[in-house]
Amino acid sequence: MQLNSIKPAAGATHYKRRVGRGIGSGIGKTAGRGHKGQKSRAGGYHKVGFEGGQMPLQRRLPKRGFKSQTLKFNAEINLDDLQALVADEVDMLTLKAVGLVPELAKNVKVILSGSISRKVTLKGVGATVGAKAAIEAAGGSVA
Structure with a gap:
């Protein structure tokens, strides 16, 4: 065994998907981002728990309980x-x-x-x- 002949175990590596590289690749045009909307655009993101401006679940539920530090x-x-x-x-x-x-x-x-x-x-x-x-x-x- 030489260092240049070592390969990962079978099934350990996955094919790196290159999106947006033409219709023949199967992931061309919208590149898996769907049509329009914030998540389809470059730099588009939202905070974790963001519900499009609706009051998020963690703010709709009442605060409850207390754990004493002592x-x-x-x-x-x-x-x-x-x-x-x-x-x-x-x-x-x-x-x-x-x-x-x-x-x-x-x-x-x-x-x-x-x-x-x-x-x-x-x-x-x-x-x-x-x-x-x-x-x-x-x-x-x-x-």
């Missing part, structure tokens, strides 16, 4: 996660080390989902009213 800094864990932890004192660093909350998290809250039966002390971690009651019923505390 959402990625908030995390939540449930009581089953706390039950599975080995540590008696739980803080943000413990939860990050175990992988229960992402590294970006700045605020963590325990929610009432699942159950807890052992004593756990929360430090610097929030809890919902129901979760706090469940933790205190098991003998733990929320600081």
Whole structure:
């Protein structure tokens, strides 16, 4: 094999269509642009979403929804996660080390989902009213 004998795989290349080169080419005269109109002319273009002056779809539909930018800094864990932890004192660093909350998290809250039966002390971690009651019923505390 030499460099001058290398060819693309069969079917990998396509014939380059030369438009506007006479009636015999099959793509002569209007060169596939149809008759008249903005798109048939040189330099004729329109913006994406342009509907000929009609109010475009993206402006006809109402604006809806919102995604908070602070959402990625908030995390939540449930009581089953706390039950599975080995540590008696739980803080943000413990939860990050175990992988229960992402590294970006700045605020963590325990929610009432699942159950807890052992004593756990929360430090610097929030809890919902129901979760706090469940933790205190098991003998733990929320600081």
